[in-house]
Amino acid sequence: MKILLIGPQGSGKSTQAEFLAQFLNIPKISTGDIFRQIATEDSENGRKVREIQNSGKLVDDETTARIVEERLKQEDAAGGFIMDGYPRNIRQKDLFDPHFEKVFYLKVPDSEVTKRMLARGRADDTQESIKMRLNLYYQQTKPLLDYYKSQGILTEINGMGSAGKIQDEIRKNISK
Numbered sequence: 617m618k619i620l621l622i623g624p625q626g627s628g629k630s631t632q633a634e635f636l637a638q639f640l641n642i643p644k645i646s647t648g649d650i651f652r653q654i655a656t657e658d659s660e661n662g663r664k665v666r667e668i669q670n671s672g673k674l675v676d677d678e679t680t681a682r683i684v685e686e687r688l689k690q691e692d693a694a695g696g697f698i699m700d701g702y703p704r705n706i707r708q709k710d711l712f713d714p715h716f717e718k719v720f721y722l723k724v725p726d727s728e729v730t731k732r733m734l735a736r737g738r739a740d741d742t743q744e745s746i747k748m749r750l751n752l753y754y755q756q757t758k759p760l761l762d763y764y765k766s767q768g769i770l771t772e773i774n775g776m777g778s779a780g781k782i783q784d785e786i787r788k789n790i791s792k
Contacts, residue, residue: 617642617696617790618714622704622761623722624753625746626733627775628782632722633700635783643692646700647680650687672745674704674752681711688714705756706763719764720786722775726750 617640621629630646637644655665668675684702703709733741764770771789775782
């Protein structure tokens, strides 16, 4: 099964993707995890990704699509996967479209997202960078949500409440 979990940063996508990956026994694939790993490397790519993250911007679409395609060629993804927040805009979907069977949108208020992100304590999570990323997220993601809705595969999930309750709601909607 090919599933996309989408929502603003700090909405709980990674937590829910981890639970769902274990439940379905398929890998969770997160561009955020991939980029954070690259950012730790002492290489040209590592320096480039660190600079982009520190500015609150996002890695370009072509680079991201190439990295995700490489990851999906690995054997563990052959039976399906859970994408954690990618693609996040129409252009990315056009560059890379694995034809998801289900898309779950975790809806969480901005104030809660900001609070959660600041609590993570990551160097790239500042009040200013969070605000910039949220504005960019909504700008880019609305057309993508509309697209998946028109395909009949989008389910909106309330991202507030316990992680277990949210996971139960996602699981209930997998077979629908």
